[in-house]
Amino acid sequence: MSLKTIPVKTNTPSGTARPVRAKQTLRDRYGDRVFSITATVVLLLSILAVVYPLYFIVIASISDPNAVYEGKVWLFPSGVTIEGYQRILADSRIWTGLGNTAIYTIVGTTISVTTILGGAYALSRKDMPGRKFLMLLFVITMFFDGGLITKYLVVRDLGMLNTIWAVVLPGAVGVWNLIIARSFFEHTIPDELREAAQMDGANDFRFFVKMVLPLSKPLIMLMIMIHVVAQWNSFFDALIFLNDDSKYPLQLVLRNILIQSDVSSTGTTGGDIASYAAAQRIAELTKYAMIVVSSLPLMIALPFMQKHFTKGALIGAVK
Known part of the structure; x- marks a missing residue:
């Protein structure tokens, strides 16, 4: 647990001002960060699942079919041809x-x-x-x-x-x-x-x-x-x-x-x-x-x- 002092002043019954100390737990500190990372990873995987099949069709259309069958074409074309x-x-x-x-x-x-x-x-x-x-x-x-x-x-x-x-x-x-x-x-x-x-x-x-x-x-x-x-x-x-x-x-x-x-x-x-x-x-x-x-x-x-x-x-x- 960590303590963070926020410079906010409040009026007490005696009329004096004192700082307010906000408590921030470890879960509160890293909860938003974990959620953001998880959401980003899920979004990237979703984009990959949509974009990669289209990309694969494009590179497969200009690659040697034998290389496609052998699994050599997955990121870059192999045996480029426009036949x-x-x-x-x-x-x-x-x-x-x-x-x-x-x-x-x-x-x-x-x-x-x-x-x-x-x-x-x-x-x-x-x-x-x-x-x-x-x-x-x-x-x-x-x-x-x-x-x-x-x-x-x-x-x-x-x-x-x-x-x-x-x-x-x-x-x-x-x-x-x-x-x-x-x-x-x-x-x-x-x-x-x-x-x-x-x-x-x-x-x-x-x-x-x-x-x-x-x-x-x-x-x-x-x-x-x-x-x-x-x-x-x-x-x-x-x-x-x-x-x-x-x-x-x-x-x-x-x-x-x-x-x-x-x-x-x-x-x-x-x-x-x-x-x-x-x-x-x-x-x-x-x-x-x-x-x-x-x-x-x-x-x-x-x-x-x-x-x-x-x-x-x-x-x-x-x-």
């Missing part, structure tokens, strides 16, 4: 899929963000008739789904098979995102602001465009990030609803290339690779390179939007 990237980028299907994915991402994100913002603002208005009933209908869809067959039949009957609309429309409105946006509008846009705008002659549409949207930039960035990531990584709807190779998104193209590489490595199909070992080597190089190619655009763009993502998620959180 995997050369084979992928030389395939015209990659560029076609990249263009399709860019179109699907831009169109799908625009439709989703527009419908969610408009619908959420309408549901946040307390003077909207039947808004609770409408919100209940939206929430029900979060727990009950008609299934894949029903969804396919609806898309077919609407004439959207093998079109861009089969990829971007079925999941255009995410109910969870709608709830986040509605909560944002309810807690951020005061009714007094709308009443002041109406007194100046602004209708609901003009108020929404001129005042609500400029005040909702964090929410808009949050919605854009969520839907860009979802559309970029989406391949299941394209797999079900598209049958034209020229309309496949990048993820589906990479999937098909990976399957073909695996089949070639088993020797069931012919190709320009003579031996099984060489075919397996190319398949492994292609696999790691495809992961990097498909993830790199998002990894470059998302850090610049992270600030808006965090702010929008906190403001729009359900309270």
Whole structure:
């Protein structure tokens, strides 16, 4: 136990001043330090668990597959080669899929963000008739789904098979995102602001465009990030609803290339690779390179939007 004198003076009944002595135990002295060290170690281990797999994929994509199998690649690449990237980028299907994915991402994100913002603002208005009933209908869809067959039949009957609309429309409105946006509008846009705008002659549409949207930039960035990531990584709807190779998104193209590489490595199909070992080597190089190619655009763009993502998620959180 150690004693520490704090130069604080108090008035006694006699009117004299005396110093106050504070007692600090050994546990109090080192408790905060132990907690800080523990929290730092846990945080560093968490970061390592997230970052290292990404780093390993990058170095494995430019390393000799034999060295990867032998465990020689864990911190630095071994037998550096870019053959995997050369084979992928030389395939015209990659560029076609990249263009399709860019179109699907831009169109799908625009439709989703527009419908969610408009619908959420309408549901946040307390003077909207039947808004609770409408919100209940939206929430029900979060727990009950008609299934894949029903969804396919609806898309077919609407004439959207093998079109861009089969990829971007079925999941255009995410109910969870709608709830986040509605909560944002309810807690951020005061009714007094709308009443002041109406007194100046602004209708609901003009108020929404001129005042609500400029005040909702964090929410808009949050919605854009969520839907860009979802559309970029989406391949299941394209797999079900598209049958034209020229309309496949990048993820589906990479999937098909990976399957073909695996089949070639088993020797069931012919190709320009003579031996099984060489075919397996190319398949492994292609696999790691495809992961990097498909993830790199998002990894470059998302850090610049992270600030808006965090702010929008906190403001729009359900309270």
